[in-house]
Amino acid sequence: MNITIDWLAFVEVFIAALVASVVVVVFYSLGLRLLVRAGRVPVVAPAEFTDAIAIITEKESKRAAKAAAKSARKSPLTAQQKQVAAVGAYICFSLCALAVLGGLVLIIFTR
Template sequence: MSIVIHWEAFFQVLGAALVGTVVVVGFYALGLRMMVRSGRSPVVTPAEFTDAITVISEKEARRAAKAAVKAAKKSPLSGGQRTLALLAAYGCFAVCLLAVVGGILLIVVR
């Protein structure tokens, strides 16, 4: 019994994985950047974890939320530019969603 490796198929999968990774990570990062530019920086509330992870206090969380609101007020963009940046962020997240759904469909349908 001999094992045959189909190198062409291997490199097709490798290329698709690399391109998919770059698309998802790149557009997600760009979407986060556009969301921050629009004045809507995502603030994550702290969760309770085990001793292995340092948890920020409620005071630090309130301070971070206050800093995010203050930074949003200091934005040099006009209202229309902020709206455009927010729409661009949603568009970037939509591209990420389509890439993930397309990858899942490729796996399931084939």
Template sequence: MIEIDWIAFLQVFVAALVGAVLIVGFYALGLRLLVRAGRAPVVAPAEFTDAITVITEKEAQKAAKAAAKAAKKSPLTDAQKSLSMAGAYASFVLSGLAVLAGLLLIVLK
């Protein structure tokens, strides 16, 4: 007869849920603060298969220009932008630490 330890199952479920929420939450907050600081990430187009639509170089330049224009219009002071940038970096670090903590839980258990 197979017995299932439901308490252990619940502990793993809760740990995975909390870990996922922390990692995604800190990463999203970091991106939000990065955009608030006027540093919107612009990704260069890549070549993919036909299943994925790729933006052209002209569209990428237009997006970069729009991001630069939006950064110039920002009502934030330089100090507020610097604080947002520091918060973004801190959020990315916390997201990375959450990943490392999850890996340590796997390795050490």
């Protein structure tokens, strides 16, 4: 029995995975940046897990929410610019979702 490895296919899969991961990370980070510029800072409520390394206290959560509200008030953008930034953020998040769904379609429906 002779086993052969198709190295070209291996390199193709490696490059495709690398490009896809870079695309998802870039669009997600750009979307978060635009969301913050739009004045809609995502503040996540603390979750308490028994195996968590660091647990955010209620005081830290309130401080983060206060800082987010303060940065939203200090934004030099007009209301229209904030709206454009929010739309851009949602477009970036949609592109991330499409990239992930495209990868799933390639995995499931191709051989």
